[in-house]
Each structure stands twice: as C-alpha cells, then as structure tokens.
Amino acid sequence: MPSIAKVTATLRTQAVLNTPPMRTLLTLALLAATLPRASAACACCDAPAPTAATTTTSAAPAPVGHPLKGVIVEILAAKSALLVEHEAIPGVMRAMTMLLKVDATTLAAAKKDQAITATLIKKADVWWLESVTPVKAP
Numbered sequence: 001m002p003s004i005a006k007v008t009a010t011l012r013t014q015a016v017l018n019t020p021p022m023r024t025l026l027t028l029a030l031l032a033a034t035l036p037r038a039s040a041a042c043a044c045c046d047a048p049a050p051t052a053a054t055t056t057t058s059a060a061p062a063p064v065g066h067p068l069k070g071v072i073v074e075i076l077a078a079k080s081a082l083l084v085e086h087e088a089i090p091g092v093m094r095a096m097t098m099l100l101k102v103d104a105t106t107l108a109a110a111k112k113d114q115a116i117t118a119t120l121i122k123k124a125d126v127w128w129l130e131s132v133t134p135v136k137a138p
C-alpha cells in the first residue's frame with residue numbers, strides 16, 4: 001500500500017505539471033523535439049532552389065578549348081580566318097585542313113607555312129583558334 005506521503009508527492013507533481021507555466025514548457029519541449037525534423041524537411045524542400053541557381057549560372061557554359069597542333073596553310077584576311085592543316089584532336093575531330101576564325105591580332109601575326117600550337121574552341125557553332133603560338137623549327 002502506498003504511503004500517504006508518496007501519494008501526496010505524486011499529487012503535488014501532477015499539480016505542478018498541470019500549471020500553465022509547466023504546460024507551456026512541456027509544449028516548447030515537444031516543439032523543440034520536433035523542430036529538427038521540420039528543419040530537415042525544409043532543407044529538403046529548399047534543395048531545388050540552390051540547384052536552380054547553379055543551373056542559371058551554368059546556363060551559358062564556357063566553351064571547352066581543345067589543344068591543337070597544325071600548320072597555317074593560308075591566311076584569309078577577308079574572312080578573319082586561317083586555313084589550318086591540323087593534327088587529329090581525339091574525341092573532337094580527325095586530322096584535316098579547315099578554316100578557323102581568329103582575332104585581328106592573331107590574324108596580323110599569322111605567317112603562311114608556320115607550324116603552330118593553339119587552342120581550338122567552338123563558339124556559336126563556329127570554330128575559333130585562340131592562343132596561337134608559333135612552333136620553332138627543329
């Protein structure tokens with residue numbers, strides 16, 4: 001049989017737990033316990049936002065340059081281009097002679113029959129030659 005003291009203590013505890021301040025504390029404690037999960041769910045829902053931002057940033061990806069070795073066959077000043085006989089570029093194109101657009105500085109510096117290394121870049125469906133560097137004859 002429970003002693004009167006114990007029963008009284010139990011009743012007191014329940015009385016304390018049922019007071020409005022304690023209820024508030026208990027409610028807060030319960031909320032705190034559920035908040036981490038809620039936050040995780042929010043992080044989950046918010047995940048597409050950063051992805052969308054990344055997609056926006058990479059909407060116009062920088063053109064990939066391919067190292068090229070070749071020889072300037074012809075200088076086509078009127079077309080701002082060089083006719084270049086280039087070696088095969090693995091995964092990009094076979095060895096061939098083709099017309100490649102260059103900037104004015106490169107065009108002015110270009111010399112016929114000059115062996116070069118350069119960077120091949122496709123911009124808006126047009127192949128450009130950048131970083132054209134003369135190769136010294138062995």
Ligand SMILES: [Cu+2]
Nearest residue numbers: 093094096098
């Ligand atoms: Cu080519």
